[in-house]
Each structure stands twice: as C-alpha cells, then as structure tokens.
Amino acid sequence: MKSILISLMFIASFGVQAGHHEGDKAGHHEGHQDPKSVVMQAYETFSSGDTDAWAALHADDLVFTVFGNIASSGKHLGREAVIQNVFEPISVHWPKFKITPMAYYTDGNMVFVHSKMTADNLDTETMHMFKVENGIIQTFTAFDDTDSMAAADVL
Numbered sequence: 071m072k073s074i075l076i077s078l079m080f081i082a083s084f085g086v087q088a089g090h091h092e093g094d095k096a097g098h099h100e101g102h103q104d105p106k107s108v109v110m111q112a113y114e115t116f117s118s119g120d121t122d123a124w125a126a127l128h129a130d131d132l133v134f135t136v137f138g139n140i141a142s143s144g145k146h147l148g149r150e151a152v153i154q155n156v157f158e159p160i161s162v163h164w165p166k167f168k169i170t171p172m173a174y175y176t177d178g179n180m181v182f183v184h185s186k187m188t189a190d191n192l193d194t195e196t197m198h199m200f201k202v203e204n205g206i207i208q209t210f211t212a213f214d215d216t217d218s219m220a221a222a223d224v225l
Contacts, residue, residue, distance in 0.1 A: 102204055102205035103205050104176075105176060105178075105179050105180070105181045105200070105202035106174050106176050106181055108127055108181075108200075108202050108205055108206070108207060109174065109181040109183060109200050109202065109207065110171070110174065111123075111127055112124060112127050112128070112200075112207060113169065113171050113183070113185075115127065116157075116169070117168070117169070121153050121157065124149075124153075125149040125150075125153070127206065127207055128149050128152075128206065128207045128210075129149075129203075129206050129207065129208050130148060130149065131147065131148060131208075132146075132147070132148055132149055132152065132207065132208065132209070132210070133145065133146075133147060133208070133209045133210070134146040134147075134151070134152045134156065134209070134210045135209075135210065135211045135212065136156065136212045136214065137211075137212065137213065137214070137216065138214065138216025138217075138219070138220070139216065139220065140163070140214075140216050140219050140220050140223065141159040141160075141162075141163045141223065141225070142155065142156040142159050142160060142163075143216070162224075162225065163223045163224060163225055164189035164190065164192055164219065164222060164223065164224070165189060165190045165224060166188070166189050166190050167187075167188070167189040167192075168187070168188050168189065169185050169186070169187050169188075169196070170185055170186040170187075170188075171183050171184070171185045172184050172185055172186055172195075179201060179202050179203055180199065180200065180201055180202075181199075181200040181202060182197060182198070182199050182200075183197070183198045183200070184196075184197055185197075185198065187214070187215070187219075189222060190222065190224065191221070191222040191224075192218060192219060192222035193218075194214075194215040194218040194219070195215065196212065196213060196214045196215060197213040198210065198211070198212050198213070199211045199213070
C-alpha cells in the first residue's frame with residue numbers, strides 16, 4: 071500500500087509540473103496551470119530575480135497597475151515596462167526589498183494575494199490582484215501601503 075501511494079504521488083507530481091516551462095515568446099501556454107499556481111510562480115521568479123522566467127508567466131500586453139505616488143506608481147503596459155519602471159526602481163528606492171506571500175485567495179481566474187512587504191525602514195502588508203487567462207497573467211493591480219513605502223524611500 072505504501073509503495074502504491076508513493077507511486078501515485080510520483081505520478082501526480084508530473085501532472086503538477088506539466089506545462090511549467092511550456093510557452094512561447096507571445097506568452098501562451100499549452101498546458102494551462104490553475105491561476106493560483108501561476109501566481110505563486112510569479113512571486114517565486116520575482117523573488118529569485120529571474121526576470122526571464124517572470125516574463126514568461128505574463129502576457130505581452132500585461133497591464134500592471136501600482137496606485138499612489140511612489141517611484142513605481144503608474145499603469146505600466148507590457149512586461150519590459152514593468153521590469154524597467156517597477157522592478158529596477160525597487161532595489162534603488164527600497165534596499166533589501168522582500169515580499170512574502172501570506173495567503174492566496176482565488177475566485178475563478180482572479181487571484182488575490184495578502185503579503186508581508188519589508189525593506190530597509192519598511193515593514194507593512196499589501197494586497198495584490200491578478201487576472202489569469204489560459205495560464206498567463208493578464209493584469210496585476212497592487213493595493214500597496216504607499217504612505218509607508220514613500221516614508222521608507224531612501225532617495
């Protein structure tokens with residue numbers, strides 16, 4: 071019985087990983103993962119600094135919105151715009167920035183993530199909203215504590 075369970079777990083793990091690296095430059099995946107798994111991978115690739123893997127999870131015409139009046143604020147269109155106008159400024163304005171997801175909530179193709187956000191002089195929480203279609207993130211909206219982020223901005 072134990073060997074059967076181990077075999078089933080082994081087989082199931084292939085199903086979970088299927089399609090993980092599939093996709094083309096246009097941002098389409100053949101084997102669609104559930105929205106929560108896609109979003110979890112987006113946080114993992116962001117945290118590791120692997121912008122190529124991060125970009126592969128997002129649509130070419132991604133709409134990435136950060137409210138408020140901080141260095142990364144605005145409606146950023148496309149993956150490269152996000153990398154240049156959001157990710158690059160983060161390390162400059164908030165040294166030692168780290169985001170740690172605490173809970174994931176899903177409603178169909180929408181995923182909401184409650185996270186801990188820390189950096190030098192920053193210790194707050196945030197909520198992010200993702201829209202995932204066909205295994206690809208189409209939209210992202212950050213509901214960040216921009217007052218705390220502005221106060222912690224080192225520039």
